[in-house]
Amino acid sequence: MTTVPVSFSYSVAPHLDEFSVPRSDFAVSHPELTDFVVGAFIFSRGDNNSAPPRVLLLQRALSDSWGGYWDFPGGSSDATDSTILESLAREVYEETGFHVSRVVELVSVDNWERVTPHRVRNVAKFSFIVEVDEAGTQVGRSSSDEGQKDIVQRATIWEDSVKLAADEHQAYSWATEDEVRESVEGDSGKFQFMGKEGRQGRNVLTAFRKLRELA
Template sequence: MATDPSGRPPPTFNLTYPPSLEAYNTPAAAYLATHSKPWDGLATAALVFDSRGRILLLQRAAHDSMPNRWEPPGGAADPTDASLLVACARELWEEAGLEAVEVVRVVSEGPGEEPGTVFTNRTGTLVWCRFAFEVRVKTDEVVRIDPEEHQDYVWAEESEVSSERIGDREIPVTNGQMMRLILDGFRRRREEGTREERRIVEG
């Protein structure tokens, strides 16, 4: 497992999560085997909100695909990840230096939509599915970004995400799928709250 952007070794992730997320407490290979989907791999995205209800967005590096656009931390689930929940925590650690302590819920592209956003790689040769989770982190952590992947970060309110603008600054989101996932994260926080009991996964 890689270090965070400042070189710190990864923690052992002791994540709490509600029973409704048990289906994601499994490695990517096992999930693919049991769901019989025509996907080549799985990816995750971590929706992290601060105490003011703003979401963390990272700006993609100018030399990367979709340059200068904004997205939540996330990436591909690795074969060594104990589960999709741990994969989400690992990617958050590697891309933003934040340690996840709780996976709150899975989000979708909107009301009535099932979780899981299907997309292709940049060459169109592989099909992936991304699961986005709301994640809580240690409150004393500081965002640290990897300049090889991202060049800046912001905390954005829902209206700022929708307008893709914070004041005079434009913050274009990577694509429509990601925009819908982010906005569904805001919606679910308002409508669902946090009511379920919690379980623990280590990885």
């Protein structure tokens, strides 16, 4: 597992302040819930920020639950996280290596029950559009040929610098809205999404719509 920084630095859109309260206070204000999950939609518009937006999707490791299915970065909020949004920043870092710089918009809230031997757990997943520090940058990669001392710096666009957690994900893709829609609404798409009837895929389409509304 990736070593996680002690703290994260990011801004939050003012209308999302309710998610910036201490996690314990947030839990008290939602007594019907036992568990919190977070998700992040990270978008790219290419080098010049003018290309059609693409969203980062992750394919779950075959050894994990929902193995082979696609989702977006995210995971469980831990009791040790100071806020729900810190959970979001932590999960993004652990699963992609990216650093959240701004939490922009709430996209969806999903609720489900998780049955355990001892109780029924009520779960809510809060998914947000986020911006990351790495967006629009080039990342230097060092390499050298066999027997040569000179090190060549090879620049790659930030979209290619995703650092997957191997025990959780096996592949990533930057997908267009059409590609997601074809997978959600058609039979020939390349993404099979997590959730009942591919619910998380429909959330991705909602994120594209929310992104247009923010423009």
